[in-house]
Amino acid sequence: MTCSERQGRKRLVKRVPLLVAIACVSIGTASAQARAARWSRFHDRQTGLSFRYPPDLRIRRRDPRKFNLPAVHSIVELVGDTRANPGTVVLRFLVKRGNTSSAEREKRREFLRSGCSTSSPMMIGGHEAVVCVSAASAAVRWSVEILQPRECTIVTLLGGADAAQALPPPHDGEFPLLSIIRTVRFVAASKLSKR
Numbered sequence: 001m002t003c004s005e006r007q008g009r010k011r012l013v014k015r016v017p018l019l020v021a022i023a024c025v026s027i028g029t030a031s032a033q034a035r036a037a038r039w040s041r042f043h044d045r046q047t048g049l050s051f052r053y054p055p056d057l058r059i060r061r062r063d064p065r066k067f068n069l070p071a072v073h074s075i076v077e078l079v080g081d082t083r084a085n086p087g088t089v090v091l092r093f094l095v096k097r098g099n100t101s102s103a104e105r106e107k108r109r110e111f112l113r114s115g116c117s118t119s120s121p122m123m124i125g126g127h128e129a130v131v132c133v134s135a136a137s138a139a140v141r142w143s144v145e146i147l148q149p150r151e152c153t154i155v156t157l158l159g160g161a162d163a164a165q166a167l168p169p170p171h172d173g174e175f176p177l178l179s180i181i182r183t184v185r186f187v188a189a190s191k192l193s194k195r
Contacts, residue, residue, distance in 0.1 A: 043187065047074045047095040047150060052183040054176065056080065057090060064094075073097040080175055084161030090175045093184075096151035105147045112145055120169070125185040133168045142168035149186050 039052040042059055053059075062075035069075075074095040079087055100108070109130065112119050116132035122144065123129070130145045139159075146152040156177060158166040165173045172178050 039183075042076070044074055044076065044095070048186040048188055049074065049076065049093060049095050049150075049152065050183075050185045050187040051093075051180060053078055053180050057175070069094070071096050078180070082158075082162050082174060085158075088159075088162065089157035091177060091180060092155050092157060094153040094155075096153075099149050100147060100151050104151075108145070108147055108151065124182065131169055139163070140168060141166065142170055144170060144181055146184065146186075152184070152186075154181060154184070 038055060040055050041050065041052050043050040057078045057080045060077045060079050062077060064070075064072040064075050067075065072094050074093075076093045076095070077089045078091045080090040082088060112130045112132050115134075116130075117135040117140075118133045120131050121128055122131050124144070124146055127146065127148050129147065132143045132145055134141050134143075141155070144154040146154070156166045156170075158175070162174070165175060165177070170178045170181055
C-alpha cells in the first residue's frame with residue numbers, strides 16, 4: 001500500500017463517524033415523520049376541535065355537567081397507559097361554548113397574565129395561544145390556553161410516578177404532548193372533508 005493510499009484510508013476512517021451521525025439523524029427524522037403519518041385524527045363536528053394523536057392513545061369523551069362546568073361545551077381526553085399508571089389522562093381538552101370576540105380574548109389574556117406564575121405565547125394553527133405555568137404548594141402545572149377561534153384549555157393529568165412527564169413547559173417525552181398540541185385546529189366539518 002502506498003503512502004497516498006494510506007492517507008486516503010485515514011481520511012475515510014475519520015469521516016465515517018460523521019457520516020454515521022448524519023445517517024442516524026436522517027433516519028431519526030424520517031422515522032419521526034413516518035410515526036406522525038400513522039397518527040389517528042380526532043374531529044369533533046360540534047366544536048370543530050381537531051387534532052392528531054398516536055394510535056396507542058385512545059379518546060374518551062366526558063360530560064361537562066358532571067364536572068359542573070357550564071361554560072364548557074365539550075371535554076375530550078386522550079388516555080394512555082404507563083407502567084405505573086394504566087388509563088391515565090395524557091391530555092384533556094376543555095372547549096368553551098361559542099367563538100370569542102376580540103374583547104373577550106383581551107380580557108382572557110389579561111386574566112392569564114395576572115393569574116399565571118409565568119405565561120408565554122405559543123402559536124397553534126396560526127392562532128395565538130398562551131402557555132400558563134402555575135405553581136401551587138403541591139406541584140407546578142401547565143396549561144395551554146387557546147384563545148381563538150374558540151377558547152380551549154389543554155392540560156395534562158400525568159402525575160405520580162409519571163410526574164416528570166408533566167413538568168413545564170409542555171414537551172415530548174414518553175408521550176408526545178407538545179407534538180400533539182401543535183396539531184390542534186378548529187376546523188369546520190365541510191373543511192375537514194377536503195383534507
